[in-house]
Amino acid sequence: MTTNKTRSIEERLFALALDTDPRFLERVVARWATVQSPVGDVYVAWTKTGICAVASRRAIEDSSSFVDVTSARLSRPLLKGEPSAAIVDAMATGRSRQLRFDLAGLTPFETDVLETTRRIPRGEVRPYAWVAAEIGRPRAVRAVGSALGRNPVPLLIPCHRVTRSDGSIGNYGSGGPEMKEELLRAEEVNLDEVLELARAGVHFVGATTTRVVCFPSCTAIRRAAPARRQGFRSLDEAEAVGFRPCERCRPGIAASA
Amino acid sequence: MSARRGAQRGRADGVLSDVPAVDLGEDQDEAIRRGLNKDLDGGFTHLVEVHKKTLATVAGRVAERPQDADDLAAEAFLRAWRALRSYDADRIAALSFRPWLVTIVLNVARNARRDASRRPRVSPLAPANEPTSSARGVDALAVARSERDELVWRLGALAERERIAVVLRHVADLSIPEVAEALGCPEGTARSHVARGLAKLRAAYESDVQTPSRRRATKEGTT
Numbered sequence: 501m502t503t504n505k506t507r508s509i510e511e512r513l514f515a516l517a518l519d520t521d522p523r524f525l526e527r528v529v530a531r532w533a534t535v536q537s538p539v540g541d542v543y544v545a546w547t548k549t550g551i552c553a554v555a556s557r558r559a560i561e562d563s564s565s566f567v568d569v570t571s572a573r574l575s576r577p578l579l580k581g582e583p584s585a586a587i588v589d590a591m592a593t594g595r596s597r598q599l600r601f602d603l604a605g606l607t608p609f610e611t612d613v614l615e616t617t618r619r620i621p622r623g624e625v626r627p628y629a630w631v632a633a634e635i636g637r638p639r640a641v642r643a644v645g646s647a648l649g650r651n652p653v654p655l656l657i658p659c660h661r662v663t664r665s666d667g668s669i670g671n672y673g674s675g676g677p678e679m680k681e682e683l684l685r686a687e688e689v690n691l692d693e694v695l696e697l698a699r700a701g702v703h704f705v706g707a708t709t710t711r712v713v714c715f716p717s718c719t720a721i722r723r724a725a726p727a728r729r730q731g732f733r734s735l736d737e738a739e740a741v742g743f744r745p746c747e748r749c750r751p752g753i754a755a756s757a
Numbered sequence: 758m759s760a761r762r763g764a765q766r767g768r769a770d771g772v773l774s775d776v777p778a779v780d781l782g783e784d785q786d787e788a789i790r791r792g793l794n795k796d797l798d799g800g801f802t803h804l805v806e807v808h809k810k811t812l813a814t815v816a817g818r819v820a821e822r823p824q825d826a827d828d829l830a831a832e833a834f835l836r837a838w839r840a841l842r843s844y845d846a847d848r849i850a851a852l853s854f855r856p857w858l859v860t861i862v863l864n865v866a867r868n869a870r871r872d873a874s875r876r877p878r879v880s881p882l883a884p885a886n887e888p889t890s891s892a893r894g895v896d897a898l899a900v901a902r903s904e905r906d907e908l909v910w911r912l913g914a915l916a917e918r919e920r921i922a923v924v925l926r927h928v929a930d931l932s933i934p935e936v937a938e939a940l941g942c943p944e945g946t947a948r949s950h951v952a953r954g955l956a957k958l959r960a961a962y963e964s965d966v967q968t969p970s971r972r973r974a975t976k977e978g979t980t
Contacts, residue, residue, distance in 0.1 A: 511957055513927035518817040518826050519810045527831035528805055528838070529798075577798040577838055631768055 530569060530574050532579025537593045537655055538686035539679055543568050544587055545578060550600035551587065554653045556675045594622045594687055597657040615645040620661040623687045624717040624749065628663040631699040633753045649673040660684060667698025689717055702731035704751055713738040718749035786854050794846055801838050808855060811929050812862045818924045820866045829869055833862035856938035859925060911961050919954030926951045
């Protein structure tokens with residue numbers, strides 16, 4: 501009865517039992533941990549697919565509230581875990597392009613807004629209207645603001661880098677405008693300069709050497725010597741005198757909206 | 758939310774809360790139940806560890822594609838967790854976890870099959886609605902590379918309720934009362950589904966496989 505040939509049908513059926521992959525539990529549960537950021541401790545949660553929740557400890561003081569709210573939103577158990585080196589590093593540096601996210605449950609519009617926002621480099625800001633234009637919904641500026649306000653993964657998808665066209669920094673869902681400003685200053689955005697220019701009606705800055713025009717926070721224009729910079733109220737004004745839009749910060753798309 | 762849950766469970770589990778969760782030889786359901794009452798997510802993790810193999814087996818042997826077994830089992834556990842979240846201690850006390858979970862995974866697998874049939878694809882084993890006639894299987898058997906594949910194919914050729922009953926009883930190793938509970942039928946019905954399925958498997962082997970050793974093997978298997 502023990503050799504292959506003579507095994508009973510029951511034995512052979514029993515041999516059809518399957519085993520699960522060793523990390524099976526991770527298909528079922530999400531994990532969370534506390535991680536350091538430039539604005540203090542933050543809670544981060546992730547699934548097998550990617551990061552699904554971030555919240556500043558300043559916004560939610562008690563970790564059990566974060567766990568309850570997040571577990572309810574994800575509709576799955578949320579257990580304590582070990583954050584990957586990639587998460588820890590991205591949280592510390594603000595550079596998160598390599599990370600994977602799990603944005604299940606968001607609308608296609610919200611997903612588009614976040615995907616575009618993800619591409620804004622550290623140390624720079626873009627207007628809400630720019631995000632709206634980039635996703636092909638130039639009139640949906642307010643909806644972009646609401647979608648960013650519901651960003652489930654702030655800091656890592658840097659909604660703090662989207663500000664108002666008048667140079668003021670606008671609202672911030674996770675921790676208020678003060679935290680948004682703190683984050684931007686930690687990334688060395690030229691906030692004061694941007695605001696000062698906006699007050700003078702200047703929303704674009706060109707380099708007279710290259711004749712390229714940028715958003716005032718673009719790294720490209722900030723490298724130009726101050727004497728070689730020229731401010732513009734609008735992109736049309738810049739293009740009228742022979743400037744072309746920067747391919748890096750893409751100011752053209754918002755202005756043409 | 759879980760604070761409220763915790764408070765409820767805390768009252769309900771009273772003196773048991775200090776008993777260690779796992780102990781060899783202890784009734785597993787009782788240990789899981791105590792875990793769930795104390796801390797839903799902790800108890801749930803235990804539930805997954807104890808029953809994941811059963812659910813993957815049921816999902817993999819009932820669904821058309823065994824490679825989906827882990828995903829279907831994971832989905833079933835999530836549904837179980839969502840249900841447990843709203844159950845009070847009395848309701849949890851009344852649960853037999855294994856048949857309960859198996860019922861859930863059977864539903865998940867059935868839904869997955871229905872969804873898949875709306876998006877037809879070529880399945881190498883396409884067994885679900887095959888007739889039980891053994892002659893029908895000659896071509897497919899020619900490509901079945903091993904005994905194991907052959908048995909999987911033959912299981913797939915059974916009528917659905919017999920196939921599920923045989924999988925639950927003999928592949929996933931549930932008892933007849935558990936099979937009956939999982940299928941929501943009387944024990945006698947469960948027993949006869951299993952017996953009929955097994956008899957058909959044996960008959961198929963006897964008419965197809967001419968080697969005396971195998972024929973003897975299937976006869977010996979009769980109990």
